[in-house]
Amino acid sequence: YECYTKTGYCFVHAIYVPVSVQMATQEKIYVPVFTAVDRDVFLRQIYPKRKPAVLRGVCLGPCVDKWTVEYLAQKGGGKEVKIHVSSVPQMNFLHKNFVYRTLSFDEFVKRTSEEKHTDFFLCEDESYYLRSLGEDVRKEPADLHKQFPELAEDFHIPNFFEPDLFFSSVFRISSRRLQLWTHYDVMDNLLAQVTGRKRVVLYSPRDALHLYLTGDKSEVLEIDSPDVNLYPEFVKAVRYECVLEPGDLLFIPALWFHNTLALQFGVGVNVFWRHLPADSYDKKDPYGNKDPVAASRALQALERALRCLDELPPEYGDFYGRRMIQRIRERTFCDCPS
Numbered sequence: 001y002e003c004y005t006k007t008g009y010c011f012v013h014a015i016y017v018p019v020s021v022q023m024a025t026q027e028k029i030y031v032p033v034f035t036a037v038d039r040d041v042f043l044r045q046i047y048p049k050r051k052p053a054v055l056r057g058v059c060l061g062p063c064v065d066k067w068t069v070e071y072l073a074q075k076g077g078g079k080e081v082k083i084h085v086s087s088v089p090q091m092n093f094l095h096k097n098f099v100y101r102t103l104s105f106d107e108f109v110k111r112t113s114e115e116k117h118t119d120f121f122l123c124e125d126e127s128y129y130l131r132s133l134g135e136d137v138r139k140e141p142a143d144l145h146k147q148f149p150e151l152a153e154d155f156h157i158p159n160f161f162e163p164d165l166f167f168s169s170v171f172r173i174s175s176r177r178l179q180l181w182t183h184y185d186v187m188d189n190l191l192a193q194v195t196g197r198k199r200v201v202l203y204s205p206r207d208a209l210h211l212y213l214t215g216d217k218s219e220v221l222e223i224d225s226p227d228v229n230l231y232p233e234f235v236k237a238v239r240y241e242c243v244l245e246p247g248d249l250l251f252i253p254a255l256w257f258h259n260t261l262a263l264q265f266g267v268g269v270n271v272f273w274r275h276l277p278a279d280s281y282d283k284k285d286p287y288g289n290k291d292p293v294a295a296s297r298a299l300q301a302l303e304r305a306l307r308c309l310d311e312l313p314p315e316y317g318d319f320y321g322r323r324m325i326q327r328i329r330e331r332t333f334c335d336c337p338s
């Protein structure tokens with residue numbers, strides 16, 4: 001029999017088992033792989049479930065065969081791109097262990113596909129990551145057709161949503177081993193892995209309380225071996241996992257957390273589109289990661305409410321804080337399984 005104690009040890013048959021052993025029991029679910037998916041199958045069987053799904057065998061166009069390093073360099077040419085550069089492959093947005101640098105697209109692709117570089121910014125085995133941006137980075141979402149028209153011709157966006165719901169199409173190009181922090185976006189997303197293999201780990205929005213969030217990002221970087229003393233709740237988050245093969249699409253519903261690990265040098269494009277009515281979204285959001293306007297209002301109101309509690313003696317503030325938690329629990333899925 002098992003009993004969990006406040007010290008974080010579980011007592012099994014009179015043996016103390018350290019918390020780290022419990023980590024091995026984190027629930028893992030493989031993301032289902034669907035083949036022969038057309039618009040009808042996607043809209044009827046996959047989209048309404050609001051769960052991640054790998055779509056294998058959907059036609060992405062000639063990009064799957066054509067996008068070699070040489071071809072990308074030639075067609076993308078000398079256009080300047082702003083990239084993330086890091087001396088370690090695990091990028092950390094919260095503690096900014098990377099720098100932004102500018103390179104021509106052809107040079108960027110060439111360097112990103114190599115393991116060791118003769119020209120480099122930080123060190124000879126530095127890692128690179130491109131998340132392409134709009135022309136006016138503060139106002140305009142990325143659109144492959146506008147920034148890379150010649151390459152965009154090779155990539156066919158599946159017709160799984162109405163064209164007027166389209167928000168952005170973003171190049172995702174990464175060095176081998178590059179790992180991108182766990183975060184969520186507020187739009188629905190089809191992540192097309194055009195070349196290279198990529199592992200993606202996802203967590204349900206219902207597991208938000210177990211992910212140690214700062215804004216839209218999780219503080220837990222080492223998702224494969226988390227520090228259980230710092231992040232004891234993390235084990236409760238159910239881990240959804242898949243490995244994308246070249247040509248695969250991954251449907252990532254809005255608000256699902258995702259963490260990507262490039263198993264090979266890889267080129268992807270992700271397409272964001274609106275799930276909610278257009279006026280639900282922040283108009284000044286070129287990245288598609290600002291919370292919907294009603295959610296921002298609710299979060300601001302909560303901050304105001306918490307400041308009101310500061311006007312009370314601590315034990316009163318604590319008591320009314322608990323009553324607020326109770327109200328929020330009644331309104332959310334907090335106690336439901338993921």
Ligand code: AKG
Nearest residue numbers: 172180185191260268270
């Ligand atoms: C996204 O599609 O929102 C991602 O974060 C993808 C990251 C990647 O493919 O590296």
